[in-house]
Amino acid sequence: MNRHFSDARYYFGRGFDHLYAGLKEETAPLRRRVMRAMGWETEDEAPEPQTRRERVEYGARQAATRGRRVAGDVRRRVGRTGQ
Template identity: 40%
Template structure:
């Protein structure tokens, strides 16, 4: 894939993540009021420490990054082998 498309997909994903976080933050007061009116308040959660938050983020993102990186490495290796053999060798 063209480097420009890879960059565009990266920034599109980042924008989507920021959008979802922003929407959650904006909707939180409304959700709290509705839950209070319905009698379904959430139990107050203790905010995670910096380390806990970092560990959770790494657990969530690392498998996807490894998968994508592995697939890219395989494509590059296959492409290099094809070039070495002089074209499309199957």
């Protein structure tokens, strides 16, 4: 793949991640209100890590979770094409 295309794909992905995070943050109060009105339990979000050590451990847990998810996706894709 051409370097320009791979760069564009990378920046598109980053932009999408930022868009998703921004929309999630902006719609959080509305989402909580709707869930409360429907009688559904709201998800308890983990508190923000305060110390540097907590932030590093939190980031490590997130990275491990993402890694496992990506590995599962790859296994499914490889299994599908290998048949």
